[in-house]
Amino acid sequence: MDISVKNVNDPADNLPDLKYSLRTPQPFLKAIFENIPEGIILVEADSLKIACSNIAFRKMFDYNEIDTLNLSLQNLHKTDNGLALLNQYNQNLNDNTYLAVDIGFKRMDNSIFYADVTTSTLVVKNKLYWLFVLKKTTHNYPDDHNNIINELKTEMYVISKSEEKFRQIALYDELTKLPNRRLLYDRLEQAMLASKRSHHYGALLFIDLDKFKLVNDHYGHSAGDHVLKEASIRIMSCLREIDTVARFGGDEFVVLLSELDTDRAASFKQVKTVADKICNVVSDTYPLSPKEKTHFNCTSSIGVVLFMGLDHSIDEVLKVSDKAMYKAKQAGGDQVCLFETLLN
Numbered sequence: 001m002d003i004s005v006k007n008v009n010d011p012a013d014n015l016p017d018l019k020y021s022l023r024t025p026q027p028f029l030k031a032i033f034e035n036i037p038e039g040i041i042l043v044e045a046d047s048l049k050i051a052c053s054n055i056a057f058r059k060m061f062d063y064n065e066i067d068t069l070n071l072s073l074q075n076l077h078k079t080d081n082g083l084a085l086l087n088q089y090n091q092n093l094n095d096n097t098y099l100a101v102d103i104g105f106k107r108m109d110n111s112i113f114y115a116d117v118t119t120s121t122l123v124v125k126n127k128l129y130w131l132f133v134l135k136k137t138t139h140n141y142p143d144d145h146n147n148i149i150n151e152l153k154t155e156m157y158v159i160s161k162s163e164e165k166f167r168q169i170a171l172y173d174e175l176t177k178l179p180n181r182r183l184l185y186d187r188l189e190q191a192m193l194a195s196k197r198s199h200h201y202g203a204l205l206f207i208d209l210d211k212f213k214l215v216n217d218h219y220g221h222s223a224g225d226h227v228l229k230e231a232s233i234r235i236m237s238c239l240r241e242i243d244t245v246a247r248f249g250g251d252e253f254v255v256l257l258s259e260l261d262t263d264r265a266a267s268f269k270q271v272k273t274v275a276d277k278i279c280n281v282v283s284d285t286y287p288l289s290p291k292e293k294t295h296f297n298c299t300s301s302i303g304v305v306l307f308m309g310l311d312h313s314i315d316e317v318l319k320v321s322d323k324a325m326y327k328a329k330q331a332g333g334d335q336v337c338l339f340e341t342l343l344n
Helices: 018-023 025-036 055-061 065-069 082-094 141-171 182-199 214-220 223-238 264-282 314-330
Strands: 038-046 050-053 100-106 110-124 127-136 202-209 246-251 251-257 286-289 294-296 298-309 333-339 341-343
Touching: 018 202, 025 127, 038 055, 050 065, 050 251, 055 100, 055 127, 065 127, 065 251, 082 314, 182 251, 182 314, 202 223, 202 264, 202 314, 214 223, 214 286, 214 294, 223 246, 223 251, 223 286, 251 264, 264 333, 298 314, 314 333
Parallel strands: 298 333
Antiparallel strands: 038 050, 038 127, 100 110, 110 127, 202 251, 202 298, 246 251, 286 294, 333 341
16 A cells, blocks of 8 residues: 555643543644544554544444444454554554555444555653554455456466367367377477487377278268277277377378387387287277167278387378378288388
8 A cells, every 4th residue: 555654653741631632622623633534543552442533434434423432443343353453553663664554344333344554653641542544445355356366267267278279279180189180290209309319119100991981971971970089099999198199181090109119120019019909999890870770890001110219300200101001001901011011
């Protein structure tokens, strides 16, 4: 808060009795005191009893003048802990600082409002008084504070969900929810870098569903979508958690295997085991309509390439695996091909 008053701590033995002088001041001074827009009270420091108040203060709390004189500071603070609040003020004033804080007060009907509070001390005839100046705020702290926090949480949640949605659209296939080509490129690059450090082979398996066009022609695109989603689930079931399967486009999938063996032959043996599993699960029957008892059978052609480090670019690795896949398809499908060599 930017509210402050000078700390008055000078002897005032020449002043008349405080209560008397403020209750029966000269008319001009009384008019000024009563009509100041901020609420003002003087509190006896020893008893915390209110010695006097102005109109603005009494309106804030819905008390009349006589009732106010029967109140203490504890009656006004919403937590009934006015003494602790006074000690806090006193500590700051003793450090020659001026404190203005936004705190809660309690009206006569126990409703709560909040005000900016500025304090100082007065000494009259060797008796210490506290001067409180209250300026009512327009918000309902901490209710507004909580509302702001809740609004921020809601906005952060919406932003987070939006970012998640955009990321899903940008990096994942809408139909199968698999990584798309863009995310595959990123993961392949990371796998190649890891391979360079560890000297372990990695592998790329380019998979094409044989005769997939028939399911769209005979049963419609919704049946084709069903086969694609089911095929993606079956392929994932053959992989480790560190592996990736992506939908490359149409009826094509790409599997990325990382951290294989340091030996080429042993690595290919690992890849061949995975590729055979994929061929087997993909070739199982796809139920299309349980009600009509229709189903579809398809196989897969798989091209395999092993890579080590960054000797070849991502595009080169993908191109070689794609060529190997077409070799498998030309050989009748349901095949695994490593580079130019067909493997049954």
